[in-house]
Amino acid sequence: MTSRVEGLAEAANQRQSWQDSLTRFARTYGLQIGIICVFLAIWALFILGAPRTFLSPQIYAAYMSTIPFFAVMALPLTMVIIAGEMDMSFPSIMAIGTLVFVNVFEATGNVVPAFVLCLVAGFLVGLLNGIIVVKLRIPSLVATIGTQFFWRGAVLVITSGKPASLVPVKGTIFRQALVGRLAGYVPAQMIWTVFVAVLVWVFLNRHRFGAHVYLVGDNEDSARLMGVNVDRTRMLVFAIVGLAAAFGGILSSLEVSYFWVTLGEGYLLRTLAPVFLGGTSVFGGTGTILGTFVGCFIIGAIEAGIVAIGLTGFWTQLIYGLIIIISVSMHAALSRRLE
Amino acid sequence: MDYILEMRNISKRFGEVEALRQVNFAVARNEVVGLVGDNGAGKSTLIKIVTGYYQPDSGEVYFNRQKVEGLSVAEARQLGIETVYQERALADLQTLWRNIFMGRELTTHFGFLDAKMMKQETEKLMIESMGFTSTAVAPDSVVRTFSGGEKQGVAIVRALHFDAELIILDEPTMGLSLSETRKLLEFARGIKRAGKSCVFIDHNVFHVYSVADRVVVLDRGAVAGEFLTRDITVDQLVDKMYRVAQTGSLD
Numbered sequence: 001m002t003s004r005v006e007g008l009a010e011a012a013n014q015r016q017s018w019q020d021s022l023t024r025f026a027r028t029y030g031l032q033i034g035i036i037c038v039f040l041a042i043w044a045l046f047i048l049g050a051p052r053t054f055l056s057p058q059i060y061a062a063y064m065s066t067i068p069f070f071a072v073m074a075l076p077l078t079m080v081i082i083a084g085e086m087d088m089s090f091p092s093i094m095a096i097g098t099l100v101f102v103n104v105f106e107a108t109g110n111v112v113p114a115f116v117l118c119l120v121a122g123f124l125v126g127l128l129n130g131i132i133v134v135k136l137r138i139p140s141l142v143a144t145i146g147t148q149f150f151w152r153g154a155v156l157v158i159t160s161g162k163p164a165s166l167v168p169v170k171g172t173i174f175r176q177a178l179v180g181r182l183a184g185y186v187p188a189q190m191i192w193t194v195f196v197a198v199l200v201w202v203f204l205n206r207h208r209f210g211a212h213v214y215l216v217g218d219n220e221d222s223a224r225l226m227g228v229n230v231d232r233t234r235m236l237v238f239a240i241v242g243l244a245a246a247f248g249g250i251l252s253s254l255e256v257s258y259f260w261v262t263l264g265e266g267y268l269l270r271t272l273a274p275v276f277l278g279g280t281s282v283f284g285g286t287g288t289i290l291g292t293f294v295g296c297f298i299i300g301a302i303e304a305g306i307v308a309i310g311l312t313g314f315w316t317q318l319i320y321g322l323i324i325i326i327s328v329s330m331h332a333a334l335s336r337r338l339e
Numbered sequence: 340m341d342y343i344l345e346m347r348n349i350s351k352r353f354g355e356v357e358a359l360r361q362v363n364f365a366v367a368r369n370e371v372v373g374l375v376g377d378n379g380a381g382k383s384t385l386i387k388i389v390t391g392y393y394q395p396d397s398g399e400v401y402f403n404r405q406k407v408e409g410l411s412v413a414e415a416r417q418l419g420i421e422t423v424y425q426e427r428a429l430a431d432l433q434t435l436w437r438n439i440f441m442g443r444e445l446t447t448h449f450g451f452l453d454a455k456m457m458k459q460e461t462e463k464l465m466i467e468s469m470g471f472t473s474t475a476v477a478p479d480s481v482v483r484t485f486s487g488g489e490k491q492g493v494a495i496v497r498a499l500h501f502d503a504e505l506i507i508l509d510e511p512t513m514g515l516s517l518s519e520t521r522k523l524l525e526f527a528r529g530i531k532r533a534g535k536s537c538v539f540i541d542h543n544v545f546h547v548y549s550v551a552d553r554v555v556v557l558d559r560g561a562v563a564g565e566f567l568t569r570d571i572t573v574d575q576l577v578d579k580m581y582r583v584a585q586t587g588s589l590d
Contacts, residue, residue, distance in 0.1 A: 024479055208450040215441055218430035225392060225428040226442035227412035285432040 031279035031331075035294045038277075042298055042305070049309035059304060061185055067300035068189035069252040070271040071293070075193075075200045076244040078275050078292045079210075079237045080140075084217035084284025087238060089129055089144040090245035090271065091264030092151035097122040097246025098253045098263055099155050102164045111174040118246050125151060126242015130235030140238075155261050164259040179254045189251050193296075196244070201289040213237060217284030269320045274299045277327045281335065299323070341368045342401070343505055343536045344389065344420075349398035351384055358384040360560045362398070366505065371527065371537045373551030373568075375544055377584050380557040382540050383425070386507050389538075390422050391415035403504075416443060421503035423494045425510035425540075431483040436461040438482050439497050460500070468496045488519040495526060506530050507538045512546055524550055544580060548573045558583045 047054040073090055080087050101118035105111060125147070132143045169175050180188045204210035212233045215223040224230050245264075253259045276282060277298060278291025299320070306315050344366040351359040359381045366372050374382050387393045388400070391410040400407050402418055410418075422428075429438050436457045445453040445460075461478040476485070482493065491511065498506050508527060512520045527550040530537045541547045547554060548568055554576060555565045563583045566576065582588070 021477075024477060027481060028479065206452050206454065208444045208446055208452060211437060211444055211452060214433055214437070215430050218432045219428075221426065222428040222430050223441070225390075225412065225422070225424055225426075227391075227416050228442045229413070281432075285430070 031334075032288055032290050035278055035291050035298075039294050039298050042301060046301065046305045046309065050305075053304075053308040057185075059308075061187070062304065063297070063300050064190040065179075065187040065255065067296055068187070068193040069248055069255070070267055071193045071274070071296040071300075072189075072196050072251065073241065073244045073248045073267070074271045074274045074292050074296055075196050075289060076237075076240045077271060078278070078280050078287050078289060079200065079204060079213050080241055081275050081280045081282065082204075082217045082284060082287040083213050083234060083237050084220070085133065085140040085234065085237065087129065087144050087241050088141065088268065089125075089148040089151065090241055090248075091267045092148045092155070093122050093125050093242050093245035094249030094252070094264035094267065095155045095261065096125060096151045097242075098249035098259050099158060100246075101250055101253075102166070102259050105169065106164075111169060111172055115174065115250065118250060119243055122246025122249075123239050123243040126245070127235060127239035129242065130238035133238065134231045134234050152264075159261050161261055163261055166253055166257045166259055169254065170257055175254050178251060189255070192251070196247075197289060197293050204289060209233065209236070214285060217286075219285070269317065269324070270299050270303075273320050273324050273327075276324050276331070279327075279331060281331055282328050283332075286335075340365075342366065343368045343403060345401040345404075346385075346389070347399045347401075349385070349388060349395045349400070351381075351388065351393060351395050357560050359388075359395075362557075362560070362562055364555060364562070366536050366538060368536060369531065369534050370553065371531050371539055371551050373547035373554040374538055374540045374557065375542075375547055375554060375580065376557035376563075379559075381560045382557055383509065385557070386422065386509055386538060386540065389415070389505075389507065390420055413442065416501065416503075419502070419504035420507065421498035421501055421505075422507040422509060423491070423498050423511055425513060427490050427494050429482050429490055429493060432481060434479050434481055435465075435476070435493065436478040438493055439464065439500065441497070443501060464496050464500060468499060487514045488516060491515060491519070491523070495523075503535065505536045505538070507540070509540045510542065511539075512541055512543060520546070544577050545573060548576060556580060556583060563588070 043054075053059055073094075077087060077090065097118045100121040101114045104117050105114035108114065129140070129144055129147055132138050132147070133140045136143075176188070178188055178192065182188060182191065204213060212223065212228050212230075215226075215228050216230050216233050220230055248267075249263055253263060274295030275287070275292050276295075278288065278293070278295035280287025280291060302319055302323075303313075303316050306319065307313055342365045344364075346362065346364045349359055349362045349364070350357075362381070362385060364374075364385060374385070376382050384393060388395050391412040391414055394409065400410070402420070407414075407418070428441075430441060433441075436454075439461050440457050445456050447453050458478040465476065465478070476489070482490065485493065491514075495511075508523075511523050511527075515523060524546060527537060527539055531550075531552075539547055539551055551568055553565060553567050554571075556563045556579070564579070566579075568576075
C-alpha cells in the first residue's frame with residue numbers, strides 16, 4: 001500500500017518536473033518559436049494571395065539580394081537594444097563610411113585600403129556615439145539623433161551633394177566577393193549576412209562580451225556592483241553597429257555601383273522593425289539573434305508582398321510602423337504576464 | 340594585530356555632502372565586525388570603497404597588509420573581497436547561472452564562455468549550498484521568478500563560491516522572513532567558523548550583536564565608537580546608539 005502511494009507520489013513528482021522543464025523551455029524559446037510561426041503565417045498568406053509571385057524562385061533571389069543591406073545592421077543593432085540603448089544614426093554612418101571608401105579608392109586606386117578605412121571610419125563614428133552616451137551621459141536616443149544629422153550633413157558638405165560612380169570597382173574580385181552571385185543565383189551578400197548572424201550570435205551567447213551586454217541592459221547597477229565594465233561594454237556595442245553600418249553601406253552601394261549622398265535614408269525603420277519584431281525588449285536585457293534574423297525576412301517580404309497582393313507601395317511605411325508598435329506592445333504585455 | 344583589511348583616514352564627499360570624514364576601520368583575520376549607524380551614517384559608502392565601487396578622496400586602504408590604490412570592483416573580487424549587497428545586485432531577466440557568475444564568468448580562451456562548466460557548478464551549488472530542491476529551479480531558470488529569500492540565497496552563494504577571504508553583508512536581512520533571517524544569521528556565523536572574515540551591516544542592532552565580535556558605530560560620516568560584544572550587553576549598545584543618534588556622542 002505504502003509502495004503504491006510512493007509510486008504515485010513519484011509519478012506526480014516526475015510529472016511536476018516534466019511540467020517545470022516545459023515551462024522553462026517555453027519561457028526560454030517561446031518568443032523565438034512565436035516569431036517563426038509569424039513568419040510561416042505571413043509566408044502562407046502571401047503564397048495564397050499571390051501564388052504566381054511567391055511560388056517562383058525569382059522573388060527569393062530578389063529577397064536575398066536586398067534583405068542583407070539592412071540585416072547586416074539589424075543583427076548587431078540587436079546588441080545595442082539588448083544593452084538598453086538606441087541607435088538612430090546608423091543610416092548616416094552608411095553614407096559617411098561609403099564616402100570614405102569612395103575617396104580612398106579614388107586616391108589610391110586600390111580597394112583594400114579603401115575597404116579597411118571605410119570599416120575603421122564606421123567603427124570610430126560608432127565609438128563616438130558610445131563616448132557621447134557613456135562619458136557625457138546623454139540619452140542614446142537623443143545623442144544619436146544628433147549624430148545622425150551631423151554625419152548626414154558632413155556627407156553633404158564634403159560632396160556638395162554630388163554622387164559618385166563605383167563603376168571602376170565593377171570588375172574586381174572584391175565586388176564579386178561582396179555582392180556577386182554564387183552559382184548565378186545566391187547573392188554573396190546573403191552569405192555575408194549569415195556569416196554576420198553566426199558571428200554576432202557567438203559573441204552574444206558564448207562570449208564574456210555578450211554576457212555583459214545582457215547584464216548591462218538588464219540591470220546596470222547590479223552589473224557595476226559585480227565588476228562588469230559597463231562603460232566599455234556600452235561604447236563597444238555602438239562601435240560595432242557603426243562598423244556594421246559602414247559594411248551595409250558598402251554592400252548596397254556596390255550592388256548598384258553607385259554612391260548616392262542620400263544612402264541610408266529609408267533604412268531606419270526597416271532596420272529597427274526586425275529587431276523589435278524578433279522579440280528584443282525595448283527595455284533591454286532580453287533579445288535573440290534568431291528573432292532578429294527571422295524578423296529581417298518578414299520585414300523584407302512585406303514590402304514586395306504588399307505590392308504583390310495588390311496594395312500600393314504607399315502602405316509599406318504604415319505597415320512597418322504598425323509592426324513596430326504591435327511587436328513592442330505585445331512583448332511588454334507578454335513579459336508582464338510572465339512575472 | 341593581523342588585519343585582513345585596514346582603512347586609514349578615509350574621506351569621501353559627494354558634492355556638498357561629506358559622506359565620510361577621516362574614518363579608520365579595520366577587520367582582523369577571522370573576525371566578524373558589525374557596522375551600525377543611522378541612515379546616511381556612511382555605512383554603504385564605506386563598504387563601497389572596500390569593494391572598489393567608489394574611490395576615496397583621501398586616505399589609505401590596505402588589504403592583507405598590501406596597500407591598494409585605484410581599486411576596481413573586478414580587482415577587489417580578484418583579491419578575495421565578495422559582497423552581498425542590500426540591493427542583491429542580481430540581473431532579474433537572466434538565468435541563475437549567469438547571475439552566479441556575473442562579472443566573473445568562467446572562460447576557456449579568448450574570453451569565450453565555459454557555459455557547460457558554469458551550469459554544472461551552479462547545479463552543484465544549488466544542491467549543496469542553496470538547498471533548492473524544487474524542480475521549478477534549474478541553472479537555466481530566470482531569477483525574476485524567485486522569492487526574496489531565494490534571491491538572497493543566490494547572492495550569498497555567489498559570494499561563497501569564489502572562496503572570498505572577506506565577505507561583506509550589506510543589510511542582508513532586509514525583506515527576509517523570520518526563518519530566512521535566522522538562516523542568514525547562521526550563515527554569518529558559518530563564515531567565522533570557516534576561518535574567514537566578515538563585515539556585517541544591519542539596521543537591526545540585535546542581529547548585529549548576535550553575530551559580531553566587534554561593533555563599530557558610524558555617525559554622520561565618522562566613527563562614533565567601537566565595542567567588543569563580549570564587553571557590552573545588547574541593551575547598553577542600543578542605549579548608546581540612541582544617544583549617538585540624538586546627541587552625536589556616545590555618553
